């Protein structure tokens with residue numbers, strides 16, 4: 001098992017997944033890591049909707065594709081068997097930061113557990129659609145939440161994982 005620093009360096013955005021379900025206990029571990037992410041004033045306001053139902057994933061993918069303006073037939077969730085939709089409570093001043101950190105933390109946990117992941121955007125626009133609001137409400141999500149992002153999860157097709165870009169210079173400043 002990787003330690004945290006190894007997982008941070010080894011994590012890559014995965015855009016090709018094996019057609020293999022992820023055991024629920026692994027999904028739970030990834031989500032649990034997200035629940036332990038820091039949050040503004042410790043309010044733990046970000047929530048996760050875990051989607052494993054193939055039809056629902058296709059439905060969300062199609063909404064996401066249209067929002068993004070991608071060509072018909074493109075799957076912005078790249079065939080991933082799990083979509084974790086993270087939402088923040090709009091009346092919390094730090095809701096976007098809280099949700100973002102939850103996604104980032106879950107991505108590192110996924111790497112450590114041998115899973116691939118990728119942040120997929122456009123959850124805000126999805127969450128503003130009446131049909132998505134109705135669906136979220138049917139799952140028990142209270143009103144007042146806005147999508148921050150999705151983390152897709154699954155087993156990576158290893159030879160399709162892109163190599164990382166070198167880190168850009170000039171991004172660190174010291175005041176010693």
Ligand SMILES: Cc1cc2nc3c(=O)[nH]c(=O)nc-3n(C[C@H](O)[C@H](O)[C@H](O)COP(=O)(O)O)c2cc1C
Nearest residue numbers: 011012013014015076118119120121122149164165
């Ligand atoms: C805020 C944010 C939004 C992103 N949205 C998408 C997206 O919609 N689709 C996608 O394929 N990747 C998306 N990514 C993944 C980035 O493209 C990826 O992190 C970047 O290319 C660096 O690659 P790496 O994660 O493998 O280091 C997003 C990442 C972030 C942080």
